[in-house]
Amino acid sequence: MRHTRTGVLLVILSSVIAGCISTFNPVSSDVKFKPKSMAVIAGLDNEPNVLLAQAMSESLKKNTRFQVMPYKQVKQSLANYPTNIQGPWKSAYFEIEVDYTKTDMKKVRAIQQQLGVDYLYVLWTPSETVYNRKIHSLNVIGQMFENGKEVGNGRFNSVAGRTDCCLVPAPDSKEKKDAIKDTADYVAKEIGEKTGTLKQ
Amino acid sequence: MIRTALFSAGFAKLILAAAVLTAVLSGCCGTPHPFDLFDEKTTLRSGSIAVISADASETTVRVADNLTRELKERSTFKVLSQEEVARRLGKYPVTIKRGQPENPDKPVWLAKGEKAKVDAMQAQLKTDYVFVVWTDNMGRITRTGQGGSSVTYSIDVYGNVVEYPKSRAIGFTSFARNEGKSCCLSGKSEGDDINEMLKGAARSMADDFIAAAKAEKPGK
Numbered sequence: 267m268r269h270t271r272t273g274v275l276l277v278i279l280s281s282v283i284a285g286c287i288s289t290f291n292p293v294s295s296d297v298k299f300k301p302k303s304m305a306v307i308a309g310l311d312n313e314p315n316v317l318l319a320q321a322m323s324e325s326l327k328k329n330t331r332f333q334v335m336p337y338k339q340v341k342q343s344l345a346n347y348p349t350n351i352q353g354p355w356k357s358a359y360f361e362i363e364v365d366y367t368k369t370d371m372k373k374v375r376a377i378q379q380q381l382g383v384d385y386l387y388v389l390w391t392p393s394e395t396v397y398n399r400k401i402h403s404l405n406v407i408g409q410m411f412e413n414g415k416e417v418g419n420g421r422f423n424s425v426a427g428r429t430d431c432c433l434v435p436a437p438d439s440k441e442k443k444d445a446i447k448d449t450a451d452y453v454a455k456e457i458g459e460k461t462g463t464l465k466q
Numbered sequence: 467m468i469r470t471a472l473f474s475a476g477f478a479k480l481i482l483a484a485a486v487l488t489a490v491l492s493g494c495c496g497t498p499h500p501f502d503l504f505d506e507k508t509t510l511r512s513g514s515i516a517v518i519s520a521d522a523s524e525t526t527v528r529v530a531d532n533l534t535r536e537l538k539e540r541s542t543f544k545v546l547s548q549e550e551v552a553r554r555l556g557k558y559p560v561t562i563k564r565g566q567p568e569n570p571d572k573p574v575w576l577a578k579g580e581k582a583k584v585d586a587m588q589a590q591l592k593t594d595y596v597f598v599v600w601t602d603n604m605g606r607i608t609r610t611g612q613g614g615s616s617v618t619y620s621i622d623v624y625g626n627v628v629e630y631p632k633s634r635a636i637g638f639t640s641f642a643r644n645e646g647k648s649c650c651l652s653g654k655s656e657g658d659d660i661n662e663m664l665k666g667a668a669r670s671m672a673d674d675f676i677a678a679a680k681a682e683k684p685g686k
Contacts, residue, residue, distance in 0.1 A: 310522040311521075311522050311557075311559065312521045312523060312561055313563075346557055349557060350557075350558075350559065356657075357657040358524045359524065359525070359656065359660045360606055360656060360660075361656065363657060392522075393523060393524050393604065394523065394604065395605065396603050396605040397606055397607075398606075398607055398608065399603070399607070
């Protein structure tokens with residue numbers, strides 16, 4: 267578990283340092299975040315996306331002062347959840363080629379209105395990739411909206427597997443789930459720091 | 467003695483590397499089956515067909531879309547476009563879970579309980595055949611040798627064709643598709659290489675399905 271966590275942090279940190287990704291960034295310095303109500307939803311109907319949305323919901327509740335709507339309540343409030351929302355990318359394989367204009371804002375606004383929250387954080391996992399058949403990476407892109415307007419966005423990967431050495435088995439589903447939880451914790455803290463809502 | 471030990475270790479590594487390389491190049495799944503009927507005697511009538519993406523991942527959606535285009539262009543089947551599939555289903559794609567098949571020689575990939583989902587979809591699609599497609603393990607394999615390094619992309623593709631109104635699976639897909647990296651030489655992006663790989667996968671599936679169904683459009 268500790269190894270997985272270290273691996274996740276190393277991958278996230280190395281990517282951030284290399285300038286490849288930013289887990290979360292406000293869209294402008296003018297945006298002032300307040301610890302108001304928030305819901306986290308999956309942008310795609312696939313299992314890892316749903317797991318991540320649930321984990322992020324719990325992590326944000328634990329680590330920030332946002333009033334996060336329980337994930338169970340999100341599911342109950344939205345008919346046909348999870349549904350597919352067109353996300354902000356041109357292509358999404360090993361890298362997500364970002365295009366924030368592609369997001370289906372009509373759907374996002376409708377969902378935010380239905381949930382009645384001040385902030386809606388949508389997470390998409392359009393691709394899962396495997397490096398040398400041993401290191402599993404869930405590619406994630408997220409956007410945060412306040413009253414139907416984008417206020418933050420970011421990209422990150424949830425990585426399971428420590429090495430591509432041929433003697434080490436590929437990560438199983440439990441390791442992938444643990445990686446999702448660890449990544450959600452890391453990113454939630456980042457969001458807390460960057461929005462000034464981190465719990466002390 | 468030490469030299470023998472070193473040689474043995476080196477040789478073992480070489481054998482292991484060769485085995486891994488062979489496994490990678492031949493795909494994860496042994497013999498490739500872009501499409502095979504469970505029973506060669508099965509006759510397909512050239513009716514209507516819908517391809518269904520079994521999840522919302524970019525790769526599965528693309529393979530389903532490419533396969534739809536290939537079948538539309540090259541077969542005598544009446545093929546529903548992906549837009550039409552989405553329109554008739556309302557919510558599409560939805561996750562159809564893949565499980566371990568009971569009979570690995572005649573694999574039905576649908577996880578327990580998921581067949582009902584496909585039947586419900588067919589009731590809205592009203593086609594004679596439904597081709598369910600899954601992808602998994604999109605991989606990037608880097609090999610480094612004395613001559614430099616090379617990158618190969620790979621993806622595993624699975625599928626089942628279900629015939630209606632009998633509501634029975636009549637054939638399957640199970641293979642891995644590989645594509646070498648060309649982007650640095652030709653100015654293509656990684657996305658272009660992967661798109662080619664996904665198109666190639668769909669083309670292979672269409673080749674074998676059209677041949678099995680004896681449904682080639684004249685002149686194609």
